[in-house]
Amino acid sequence: MGIRTGAQYMEALKARQPEVWLSGRKVTNVYEDVVFKQPIHEIAKLYDMQHDPSLQDRITHICEETGERVNNAFLVPKKPEHLQARRQVFEEFAKATFGLMGRTPDFLNVVVTSLYSNADFLAKYNPEWAENAKNYYRHVRDNDLFLTHAIINPQNDRSKTSHEQQDTFTHLGAVKETPEGLIVRGAKMLATLSPITDEVIVYSFPGFKPGDERYALAFALPIDTPGLRILCREPMQDGTRSVADHPLASRFEEMDALLVFNDVLVPWDRVFLYNNVEAANLLYPKAGLGQQPSHQTGVRGLIKLQFATDVAIRVADSIGVDVYLNVQNDLGELVQSAESVRALLRVAELEYETLPSGDLVPAYNPIETIRGLLPTFYPRAIEVMQIIGAGGLLMSPTEGDLTNPELAEDMERYYGGREGISGTDRIHLFKLAWDLCGEAFGQRLLQYERYYTGDPIRKKAIFYNNYKKTHSFAMVDEALNVSRIPGANETEELLKR
Numbered sequence: 001m002g003i004r005t006g007a008q009y010m011e012a013l014k015a016r017q018p019e020v021w022l023s024g025r026k027v028t029n030v031y032e033d034v035v036f037k038q039p040i041h042e043i044a045k046l047y048d049m050q051h052d053p054s055l056q057d058r059i060t061h062i063c064e065e066t067g068e069r070v071n072n073a074f075l076v077p078k079k080p081e082h083l084q085a086r087r088q089v090f091e092e093f094a095k096a097t098f099g100l101m102g103r104t105p106d107f108l109n110v111v112v113t114s115l116y117s118n119a120d121f122l123a124k125y126n127p128e129w130a131e132n133a134k135n136y137y138r139h140v141r142d143n144d145l146f147l148t149h150a151i152i153n154p155q156n157d158r159s160k161t162s163h164e165q166q167d168t169f170t171h172l173g174a175v176k177e178t179p180e181g182l183i184v185r186g187a188k189m190l191a192t193l194s195p196i197t198d199e200v201i202v203y204s205f206p207g208f209k210p211g212d213e214r215y216a217l218a219f220a221l222p223i224d225t226p227g228l229r230i231l232c233r234e235p236m237q238d239g240t241r242s243v244a245d246h247p248l249a250s251r252f253e254e255m256d257a258l259l260v261f262n263d264v265l266v267p268w269d270r271v272f273l274y275n276n277v278e279a280a281n282l283l284y285p286k287a288g289l290g291q292q293p294s295h296q297t298g299v300r301g302l303i304k305l306q307f308a309t310d311v312a313i314r315v316a317d318s319i320g321v322d323v324y325l326n327v328q329n330d331l332g333e334l335v336q337s338a339e340s341v342r343a344l345l346r347v348a349e350l351e352y353e354t355l356p357s358g359d360l361v362p363a364y365n366p367i368e369t370i371r372g373l374l375p376t377f378y379p380r381a382i383e384v385m386q387i388i389g390a391g392g393l394l395m396s397p398t399e400g401d402l403t404n405p406e407l408a409e410d411m412e413r414y415y416g417g418r419e420g421i422s423g424t425d426r427i428h429l430f431k432l433a434w435d436l437c438g439e440a441f442g443q444r445l446l447q448y449e450r451y452y453t454g455d456p457i458r459k460k461a462i463f464y465n466n467y468k469k470t471h472s473f474a475m476v477d478e479a480l481n482v483s484r485i486p487g488a489n490e491t492e493e494l495l496k497r
């Protein structure tokens with residue numbers, strides 16, 4: 001089939017009935033549910049972009065294996081232009097959502113592509129796992145599927161490993177093997193957008209200990225597989241808030257969910273890893289599951305940071321406060337943050353690494369540096385927006401007030417900004433800013449940037465340890481050697497005199 005349209009994506013949603021729980025009710029029709037309607041629409045637009053003649057060649061390509069047109073997220077980069085092609089789809093999808101939707105289809109499609117291109121890693125442990133991963137990639141690519149993922153154990157007792165939790169099956173683990181496949185039980189989080197996806201892929205960040213064998217798992221399933229329960233967090237939008245009052249929150253909310261597997265059958269051909277602590281711990285670093293998606297997260301994160309920066313600048317300008325040095329200083333800092341990320345991304349792509357397989361990946365140090373910086377750059381952008389908008393952020397009336405003729409004069413006189421900014425302009429701008437920096441929606445976006453890539457502190461520690469292991473420290477050695485040149489100390493003595 002190759003690239004789907006938005007309508008085809010929505011048809012697939014309508015045909016499915018996953019077990020979704022939301023605010024104490026079982027959702028009987030995901031497609032028609034008010035909470036999911038708008039996000040479904042936003043995802044459908046991305047699928048339609050693949051058919052837009054002005055974008056198609058930028059974000060899709062003809063698959064060598066099938067001759068069909070597929071998304072660039074499925075491209076295995078073999079030359080620098082492929083890396084650029086992949087970036088183009090990340091960029092276009094992120095621009096269409098202002099970088100606010102982190103788990104658009106391109107994100108996990110890169111993860112699956114990475115599993116495919118690193119299938120040799122799996123083959124070392126079990127050739128069937130490698131074949132399964134490769135076939136799964138083809139299935140996702142050729143049907144243009146939208147995946148969610150759940151790679152984190154629920155936060156029960158983080159000081160204990162999976163097999164040490166009070167209940168054997170709190171964390172997702174294998175119960176038994178059957179001729180058809182594995183039976184799995186327990187929970188995983190934090191499956192963003194899961195109710196409106198086609199399939200789920202489950203694997204883990206490293207951290208397994210001996211004894212955790214049953215939890216060392218990786219597999220994929222259709223989202224409506226019997227026994228798979230999706231427990232949504234409280235929605236931030238009820239689907240009825242207007243686009244005028246909440247221009248971002250009403251459109252881009254990504255539902256997060258806990259997945260509970262109640263003795264779910266995973267067919268053997270969907271198992272990518274099982275019962276092997278070493279393989280599970282090495283999967284993320286050795287199968288490119290960090291370095292390849294980080295290209296998508298870097299591009300998307302940059303666009304989100306640029307958007308927040310631009311909103312902060314427009315807020316400051318609208319009320320004439322960017323004539324002040326302190327405000328210019330804060331806004332200059334945000335622009336420099338965004339420029340730093342933009343430069344790092346460029347370096348990561350230009351100084352790409354070539355793997356032994358011949359595949360190209362963005363350079364590790366700069367791409368990983370982006371991941372280390374975004375968890376502080378983005379919250380800072382939001383803080384600056386709050387500081388500059390100050391009390392005005394809490395003064396916005398509603399669309400109802402704006403459209404009531406009796407209030408029209410007040411709206412223009414008291415809500416207008418500096419000369420040239422009407423009351424209506426300023427109200428709309430401040431509502432946009434409040435969605436980002438005040439609403440629960442905006443707080444989730446901030447939490448996302450802090451944690452989407454795992455614990456930022458442990459991630460930075462891993463980065464440092466890698467750096468230390470691979471860096472030569474030649475300058476320090478050179479400086480030490482010079483000071484040991486015979487007679488060097490005598491020269492110093494002479495110079496002192």
Ligand SMILES: Cc1cc2nc3c(=O)[nH]c(=O)nc-3n(C[C@H](O)[C@H](O)[C@H](O)COP(=O)(O)OP(=O)(O)OC[C@H]3O[C@@H](n4cnc5c(N)ncnc54)[C@H](O)[C@@H]3O)c2cc1C
Nearest residue numbers: 149150151152155158189190191192447448451452454455
């Ligand atoms: C909005 C959002 C969307 C997300 N979407 C997804 C998704 O779609 N799929 C998915 O799988 N995951 C998703 N994640 C989950 C994300 O991967 C995790 O939040 C992240 O890995 C951190 O894990 P945790 O939340 O369990 O925090 P924890 O690991 O429980 O950490 C909690 C705190 O304890 C500290 N801590 C915990 N353990 C240690 C330790 N061993 N050493 C030192 N300090 C420790 C941490 O520093 C942190 O401050 C999402 C997260 C967010 C916030």
Ligand SMILES: Nc1c(O)cccc1C(=O)O
Nearest residue numbers: 289290293294452453454
């Ligand atoms: N955050 C990630 C995720 O959820 C899956 C795969 C990779 C990452 C990452 O940031 O490296």
